[in-house]
Amino acid sequence: MNIKITDHISIPMKDGVNLAAKIWLPSDANEKPVPAILEYIPYRKRDFKAVRDDQMHGYFAEQGFAGVRVDLRGSGDSEGVLKDEYLQQELDDGVTIIKWLAQQPWCSGSVGMIGISWGGFNGLQIAALQPPELKAVITVASSDDRYADDVHYMGGTLLTDNLSWASTMFAYNSCPPDPDLAGEKWRKMWMDRLEGSGLWLVNWLRHQHRDQYWKHASICEDYSAVKCPVFAISGWADGYTNTVFRLMENLSVPRKGLIGPWGHQYPHQGGPGPVIDFFNECVRWWNQWLKNIDTGVKEDPIIRAWMQDTVSPILPQRPGRWVAESMWPSANIKPAKLYLSPGRLSIEKPEQSDLPVTIQSPLSVGLFAGKWCSYSEATDLPSDQREEDGGALVFETLPLEKDVEILGMPEVKLELSSNKPIASVAVRISDVAPDGRATRVTYGILNLSHRNSHEKPEILEPDRIYTVNVPMNFVAQRFPANHQIRLSVSTSYWPLAWPPPEPARLQIFLNESYITIPVRKTNPLDNNLRDLGKPQINRKIPTTLFVPAHREWEVKHNLATNEVVLHITNNDPQYRLDDINWTIQKDVTEKYSYKNNNYDTLRGEVISKRRFKRKDWEVTTLTRTIITSTKTEFWVRATLDAYEGDTRVFSKTWDERVERYL
Numbered sequence: 001m002n003i004k005i006t007d008h009i010s011i012p013m014k015d016g017v018n019l020a021a022k023i024w025l026p027s028d029a030n031e032k033p034v035p036a037i038l039e040y041i042p043y044r045k046r047d048f049k050a051v052r053d054d055q056m057h058g059y060f061a062e063q064g065f066a067g068v069r070v071d072l073r074g075s076g077d078s079e080g081v082l083k084d085e086y087l088q089q090e091l092d093d094g095v096t097i098i099k100w101l102a103q104q105p106w107c108s109g110s111v112g113m114i115g116i117s118w119g120g121f122n123g124l125q126i127a128a129l130q131p132p133e134l135k136a137v138i139t140v141a142s143s144d145d146r147y148a149d150d151v152h153y154m155g156g157t158l159l160t161d162n163l164s165w166a167s168t169m170f171a172y173n174s175c176p177p178d179p180d181l182a183g184e185k186w187r188k189m190w191m192d193r194l195e196g197s198g199l200w201l202v203n204w205l206r207h208q209h210r211d212q213y214w215k216h217a218s219i220c221e222d223y224s225a226v227k228c229p230v231f232a233i234s235g236w237a238d239g240y241t242n243t244v245f246r247l248m249e250n251l252s253v254p255r256k257g258l259i260g261p262w263g264h265q266y267p268h269q270g271g272p273g274p275v276i277d278f279f280n281e282c283v284r285w286w287n288q289w290l291k292n293i294d295t296g297v298k299e300d301p302i303i304r305a306w307m308q309d310t311v312s313p314i315l316p317q318r319p320g321r322w323v324a325e326s327m328w329p330s331a332n333i334k335p336a337k338l339y340l341s342p343g344r345l346s347i348e349k350p351e352q353s354d355l356p357v358t359i360q361s362p363l364s365v366g367l368f369a370g371k372w373c374s375y376s377e378a379t380d381l382p383s384d385q386r387e388e389d390g391g392a393l394v395f396e397t398l399p400l401e402k403d404v405e406i407l408g409m410p411e412v413k414l415e416l417s418s419n420k421p422i423a424s425v426a427v428r429i430s431d432v433a434p435d436g437r438a439t440r441v442t443y444g445i446l447n448l449s450h451r452n453s454h455e456k457p458e459i460l461e462p463d464r465i466y467t468v469n470v471p472m473n474f475v476a477q478r479f480p481a482n483h484q485i486r487l488s489v490s491t492s493y494w495p496l497a498w499p500p501p502e503p504a505r506l507q508i509f510l511n512e513s514y515i516t517i518p519v520r521k522t523n524p525l526d527n528n529l530r531d532l533g534k535p536q537i538n539r540k541i542p543t544t545l546f547v548p549a550h551r552e553w554e555v556k557h558n559l560a561t562n563e564v565v566l567h568i569t570n571n572d573p574q575y576r577l578d579d580i581n582w583t584i585q586k587d588v589t590e591k592y593s594y595k596n597n598n599y600d601t602l603r604g605e606v607i608s609k610r611r612f613k614r615k616d617w618e619v620t621t622l623t624r625t626i627i628t629s630t631k632t633e634f635w636v637r638a639t640l641d642a643y644e645g646d647t648r649v650f651s652k653t654w655d656e657r658v659e660r661y662l
Contacts (some may be wrong), residue, residue, distance in 0.1 A: 001026055001027070001061070001062045001063070001064065002023055002026070002027040003025060003026055003027060003062055004024075004025050004027050005022070005024050005025075005057065005058070006021075006022065006023045006025070006160075007022055008020060008021075008077065008181050009021050009022075009023060010047075010341045011070065011096075011097055011100050012100075013073070013093050013096055014021065014092075014096060014482075014585045016242075017073060017079045017080045017308070018078070018079050018081075018580075019070055019071060019072070019078040019079070019097065020046075020070070020071045020076055020077035020078045020177075020181070021045075021069065021071075021094065021097075022045045022053065022057075022068075022069045022238065023066060023067070023068050023107055023141050023464075024054075024057045024058050024060065024061035024066065024067035024068075025061055025066050025458065026061055026062075026064055026065075029066060029106035029107075029398060029504060030105055030106050033105065033106055033107055033108040033109075033204060034064055034065050034066050034106065034107065035036070035065050035066070035107070035108050035110040035111065035112060035155070035286065035290035035520045036065070036066040036100065036101040036102070036104075036107050036110075036111045036112070037057070037060050037065050037066065037067050037068060037111075037112045037113075038066075038068045038070065038094075038097065038098065038111060038112070038113050038285065039053070039056075039068070039069050039070070039113070039115050039116065039119050040056070040070045040072065040094055040097065040113070040119060040122060040123075041055065041069075041070075041071075041072065041075075041115060041117075041118050041122075042071065042072040042074075042075035042076070042082055042169070042172060043075070043076075043118075043172065043294055044071065044075065044076040044172070044175065045069040045070075045071055045076055045077070046076055046077055046177075046178050046181070046248060046580075046582070047178075047582055047584045047612070048540060048584060048586065049069075050577055051466055051541050051543065052266075052269075053067075053069050054539055054541050055537055055539050055540075055542075056207050056266075057069060057280065058189050058539045059279045059536075059538075059539065060279075060282070060283070060286075063113040063177050063283045063402045063612045064291075065283075065290070065493065066101075066107060066593050067238055068101060070097055072090060072093075072386045073089065073090065073093055074173070074193060074197065075172065075173070075372070076179055077177040077181045077182060078177075079189060079372070081192055081193055081196040082169075082173055082193070082197055083196070083197060084199055084200055084203065085118065085121075085169070085200075086121060086122060086125060086146070086216070086217040088216070090122065090123055091122065091126055091129060091217065094122060094126040094129075095113070095126060095129055095131045095378070095404055098111045098113075098126070098131045098133050098134055098214070099131065099133060100134070101238055102133035105199050106625065107435070108290075109133060109440045110133065110137065110290045110291075110516045111133045111134050111137045111290075112134070112135060112137065112138070112285075112286055112434070113126065113127070113134060113136075113137045113138070114137070114138040114139075114140075114282065115138075115139065115140065115142075116140035116142075116264075116265070116266055117140075117141050117142065117240075117264065118629060119140075120139035120140045120142030121139075121142045121143065121146075121217070122217075123137045123138070123139045123142070123279070124137065124139050124142060124144065124219050124226065124230070125217045125219060126488060127219075127225075127226045127227070127228055127230070128219045128222070128225035128226050129225075129439050129621075130225065130227050132285070134228055135229075135232070135289050135290050136226055136228050136229045136285060136286065136288075136289035136290060137228060137230050137231070137534055138182070138228070138231045138232075138282055138285060139230060139232050139233070140162075140232075140233040140234065140266060140267075141233070141234050141235070141238050141239075141240040141264050141265075141571050142232075142234075142240060142243060143218075143240055143243045143281065144218060144219045144220040144243050144247060145214075145218050145220045145243075145246075145545060146214045146215075146216075146217060146218045147209075147210040147218070147238070147454060148212035148216075148454060149239075149242050149243060151164075151239065151373055152165075152214075152471060153208075153451065153454075154372065154445050154497060154579050155424075155444060155445040155447055155470070155471075156209075156446065156447030156449065156450030156454050156457060156662075157424055157445050157446075157447045157497040157498060158205075158208070158497065158498040158634075159372050159496065159497055159498070160333060160372075160494075160495045160496060160497065160498060160592060160604050161239070161372040161373050161496075162201065162204060162205075162452045163201060163604045163625060163627050164371075164590060164606060165373075165382055166170065166199075166200050166201035166204065166387055166625065167201075167264070167588075167590075167606035167608055167623065168588075168608070169200055169461075170199065170201075170608070170623045170625060170638070170640070171187070171586075171588075171608035171609075171610050171621065171623045172195060172610075173193055173197035173385045174193065174197075174610065174621035174623055174640055174642060175193075175355050175610050175612070175621060176189070176190035176193075176359060176612065177189050177190065177618075178345060178580075178582065178612075178618050179617065180580070180614075190619075190642075191650065193649075194640065194642055194650045194652070195652075197227065198272070199625075199636070199638050199654045199656070200617070201627070201636055201638075202636050202654070202656045205634050205636065205658040206658055207515065208660070208661055208662070209243060209454060209455055209456070209457060209662070210454035211455065211660075212452075212641075216262065219606075220246065220250070223247075223250040223251055223252070224252065226251055226253060226545040227253060227424055228253060228289075229253050229254040229255060229289050230247060230251055230254075230255045231255070231257075231258070232244045232248070232255065232256075232257045232258075233257070233259070233335040234259055234260075234262075235259065235260045235261055235262030235263055235264075235265075235267070235306075236259065236260070236261050236262075236306065236308060236318070236476070237262060237263040237264075237272060237318070237374045238262065238263050238264045238373060238374060238477060239264070239372045239373040240264075240372070241259055241473055241474050241475070242375075242409070242473055242474050244257040244258075244259055244303075244474075245257065245303070245328060245408075245409070245474050248302050248303060248328040249328055249329060249355065250552045252394055254289075254297075254387060255302065256297070256301070256302055256303075256306070257302065257303045257305075257328070257491040258281070258305075259303070259304070259305040259306060259474075259476070260274075260276065260303050260305075260306045261273025261274070261306045261308060261318035261320065262272060262275075263373075263374040263375045263380075263381075263547075264373050264374060264375050265375060266278055267281075267617070268535040268537070269535075270375070271316060271317070272316050272317050272318040272489060273306060273308075273317065273318035273320065274382070275534070276532035276533060276534070277532060277533030277534055277535055277536055278535065279534065279535070279536065279638075280415055280533060280536070284296070284297055285297055287450060297345065297469075301325055301326050301525055302325060302326060302327060302328050303324060303325040303326075303328050303330070304322060304323075304324045304529065305322070305407060305476045306318070306320050306322060306323075306324055306476060307322070307323045307407070307475055307476045307477070308318045308320040308322075308441075308475075308477045308478065309321070309478050309480075309484060310431055310433065310439070310478065310479070310480050310595050311439060311557075312384055312407050312433075313382065313384040313385065313437060313438065313439040313440065313483070314382060314383060314384060315454075316378040320476075320478070321385060321526070322526070322529050322532070323407065323476065323520075323525075324523060324525040324526060324529055325407070325525070325616050326525060328365040328519075329408075330407075331518060332523050333407055333408055333518045333519065333520045333521075334518075334519055334521075334631055335516045335517070335518060335519070335528075336512045336516070336518075336519045337513045337515070337516055338487075338514060338515045338516075338517065339396065339510075339511055339513075340487070340508075340510045340513040340514055340515070341353075342357060342510070343394065343395060343396070344395055344396065344397075344398075345395045345396055345397045345486075345487055345491070345515065345555055346397065346484060349508070352511050353510060353511065353514065354511075356417075356507040356508055356509045357391065357393055357487060357507070357508050357510065358505060358506065358507050358508070359393045359490065359491055359505070359506050359508070360491055360504065360505040360506070361392060361490040361491040361492045362391045362395070362597055363492055363494045363499065363594050363596075363597050363599075363602075364388075364391060364564060365388050365391040365490045365492055365493060365494070366388065366490075366492060366494045366495060366496050366497070366553070367384070367387070367388075367494070367555050367564070367566055368382060368383035368387040368388055368494070369382050369388070369440075369443075369493060369496045370382040370383070370496075371495075371496070372496055373452075376500030378551075379551050379552060379553040379568070380553065382439075382440040384437055384438060385428065385430045385438035385439065385440050385486075385488065386436065386437070386438050386440075388428075388611035389438065389486075389488050390487055391490060392428075392488040392490040393489040393490070393508065394486060394487070394488050394489075395486070395487045395488075395489075395592075396432060396484045396485060396486040397484050397485045397486075398484065399434070399481075399482045399484055400479055400480070400482065400483055400484065400485070401481060401498055402481050402483050402571050403478060403479065403480055403481055404478070404479045404485070404517075404519060404534075405476075405477070405478045405479075405519070405520045405522075406475065406477055406479075406517050406518050406519055406520060407474075407475075407518055407520040408474060408520075409471055409472060409473070409474045409475075409518065410429060410442060410444075410471075410472040410475070410515060410516060410517045410518065411444075411469055411470065411471045411472065411482070411515070411516050412444070412469070412470045412472070412487065412489075412510070412513075412514075412516075413467065413468070413469050413470075413512070413513060413514055413515075413516070414426045414456070414467070414468050414470065414508055414513045415465060415466070415467050415487075415508070415509040415510075415511070415512045415513050416448075416465070416466060416468065416506050416508045416509065416513075417462075417463050417464055417465045417466065417506070417507045417509075418448060418460050418462060418463075418504050418505070418507075418508060419462050419463060419504060419505045420460070420462060420500070420502060420503075420504035420505075421459045421460050421462060422447075422448070422449055422459065422460065422462075422500045422502075422504070422662060423448045423449075423450075423460060423495070423500055423504030423506060424445060424446065424447050424448060424491060424492065424493075424495035424499065424500050424503055424504075425445070425446050425448060425468070425470060425489060425490070425491060425506060426444070426445045426489070426490045426491070426492065426497070427444050427445075427470050427472065427488070427489050427515075428440055428441075428442070428443040428486075428487070428488040428490075429441045429443070429472065429485065429486065429487060429517075430477075430485075430486040430488065430514075431477065431484075431485070431486075432483060432484040432485070432486045433483055433485070434482055438486060440477060441477045441555055442473045442474075442475040442477075443472055443473065443493075444470045444471050444472035444473065445470075445493055445496075445497050446468060446470045447500070447662070448460055448466070448468060449662040450662070451466060451468045451469075457662040459662060464574075465509060468511065474554040476520075483492075485517075486558055488587060489508065491503070491504055491505070491506055491508075494592070494594070494602070495566055495592035495604065498602070498629065499599055499602065500599075501599070501630075501631040501632070501660060502599055502631055503597075504523070511525075533604060536550065541578075541579065542577075542578040542579060543575045543576060543577055543578060544571055544575060544576040545574075545575045546572065546574045546575055546576065546583070547571075547574035547575075547585075548573055549571060549572055549573045550569055550571040551569060551570055551571070552567075552568070552569040553565070553566065553567075553568050554567045554568075555612065557565075562595055562596045562597075563593060563594070563595045563596065564593060564594055564595075565591060565592070565593040566590075566591070566592045566593070567589070567590075567591050568588075568590040568591070569588075569589055570588040570589070570590070571586070571588065572586040572587075573588040575588075580614075581614050581615065582612065582613075582614050583611075583612070583613040583614070584610075584611070584612055585609065585610065585611035585612075586608075586609070586610055587608070587609040588606065588607070588608050588609075589605075589606070590604070590605065590606045591603075591604070591605045591606075592604050592605075599629075599631075600629070600630055600631070602628065602629055603626065603627070603628050604627045604628075605624070605625070605626045605627075606623075606624070606625050607622070607623070607624045608622070608623045609621070609622055618644070618645050619639070619642070619643065619644055620642070620643045621641070621642045621643070622639075622640075622641045622642075622643075623638070623640050623641075624638060624639045625637075626638070627636045631660075632659065632660055633657045633658060633659055633660060634656070634657070634660060635656075635657050635658075636654065636655075636656045636657075637653075637654065637655050637656075638653065638654040639652070639653050639654075640652045641652075
């Protein structure tokens with residue numbers, strides 16, 4: 001099908017602000033109106049996402065839909081200032097966009113929303129506002145609970161991805177619109193952003209508990225508000241798998257979930273494991289709910305998941321097979337308890353013992369954990385867990401007599417005490433091969449003061465015995481015969497999670513401690529699943545590559561100074577978009593460190609560079625964010641510098657302290 005592309009069009013908001021859109025249409029859409037597919041994100045339609053956007057939205061247009069990419073208010077080429085994620089203004093703008101799209105002569109009146117991460121979040125959030133024109137949503141790598149299952153906090157502990165993500169948006173918010181589109185007002189739009197977007201990290205640190213700030217736009221507050229069909233997708237290497245299962249359990253609309261082995265990418269883009277013909281899966285969904293064409297979607301299983309097979313932890317691959325469940329929760333999955341005894345996990349409850357085991361982990365436990373939100377680069381996945389387990393309590397089964405498959409959420413019940421009023425516990429399941437290699441399967445973290453509530457945490461009474469439940473991330477995994485299932489327990493997991501104010505020593509009482517795993521029986525559905533195909537990418541915007549991507553993770557332990565540093569390089573390719581003669585650069589370095597195992601020396605730093613060039617016009621922005629802590633405070637320092645050519649035209653610094661509270 002022939003298509004036409006409108007590179008830039010303005011969509012007016014109720015307050016007079018114009019948002020920038022790019023639209024892909026079938027050539028005859030004015031004569032034969034089509035449904036519109038909206039992706040609504042802050043990642044710049046003009047440049048950083050231009051190649052990806054054209055592949056997906058161009059494909060949708062070729063299949064008889066209008067593909068629409070809109071820059072959020074204050075991002076890309078849109079007017080205004082972006083001051084935080086998922087503000088009511090953003091959601092109200094989304095409703096206005098949907099209404100505008102439905103009223104266009106080329107639109108049939110039906111609209112769908114698609115997005116990964118931010119766009120997956122606001123697709124669900126806008127669906128909960130029930131605009132009548134929105135008929136279906138595809139949400140990828142998103143969350144229904146902004147506090148408990150997002151990049152900011154996990155189990156009541158601060159994630160260092162909070163710093164990484166805040167720094168990403170700090171850099172994006174510093175970028176100018178394209179003068180060729182914005183005209184003479186481009187510099188004022190840019191300066192408004194530089195001055196007004198703020199330092200989001202400080203605001204997020206001020207909300208350390210699950211308060212109204214996080215409840216806003218968390219659709220778990222009222223699942224019944226979502227009235228349109230939802231297709232939810234994630235990957236086991238990503239941080240957002242749990243949402244898929246909660247949506248399948250709690251939504252009452254037509255829905256289905258797909259969980260592959262992937263990281264934080266669309267399923268046609270990246271590993272580990274097999275990529276699929278994601279665009280075709282989308283079109284099946286859109287045809288069913290936007291065109292009322294029976295594509296068989298209504299007969300699809302509610303859950304389709306990649307059952308991961310055993311693999312070496314140092315290989316960026318996840319072999320396995322597709323499995324399915326027709327309902328969720330599934331009667332095909334039964335909980336099985338494995339009881340803890342010194343060094344051992346067993347199905348039989350061990351003899352009673354009054355002797356606890358103790359653990360106070362070094363800060364090095366977690367250096368090989370990878371990222372909370374992995375992009376499935378070879379660098380950011382967890383490594384061999386033997387690197388971590390020297391600082392943890394380890395419990396493992398005897399070699400398994402037969403294969404064991406799990407699908408669902410493992411959970412650890414621990415009876416424990418702490419010698420400090422604030423403490424954390426991290427738990428990990430690993431698949432241990434006969435040669436000893438240990439591949440992390442899933443994990444969970446709990447700030448023990450949040451044991452009963454994230455909204456109203458309670459301080460620990462030192463040396464008092466508590467019973468706590470530590471949920472792990474959902475997972476599907478096959479443990480082969482002769483392998484062992486290992487549970488590792490530690491008191492820190494740095495730098496994935498920020499440690500407590502001071503080192504804590506836990507005593508774990510084994511008599512009432514166990515892990516529950518969701519054991520799955522083979523399902524006949526597994527044998528008759530549709531082939532999800534291979535990606536069909538036929539569109540390509542012309543580009544010229546100048547510098548290839550450069551990604552590294554390096555752990556250094558200086559034995560002279562006893563400083564330990566995790567240094568991350570995450571530079572995207574530097575290239576020119578040839579059609580618009582627009583060169584872009586995006587470089588990021590992250591550094592996490594400590595000295596002498598001293599909690600007061602913990603430090604995270606992210607430096608980002610963004611550069612844009614056309615002929616003699618060039619703009620560069622540099623952002624730097626540092627977070628450190630004491631027993632009582634988080635300390636955030638940041639700088640923002642913006643340049644036209646070699647001339648610095650804007651500079652701002654921040655120096656903020658935020659009280660720690662449980």
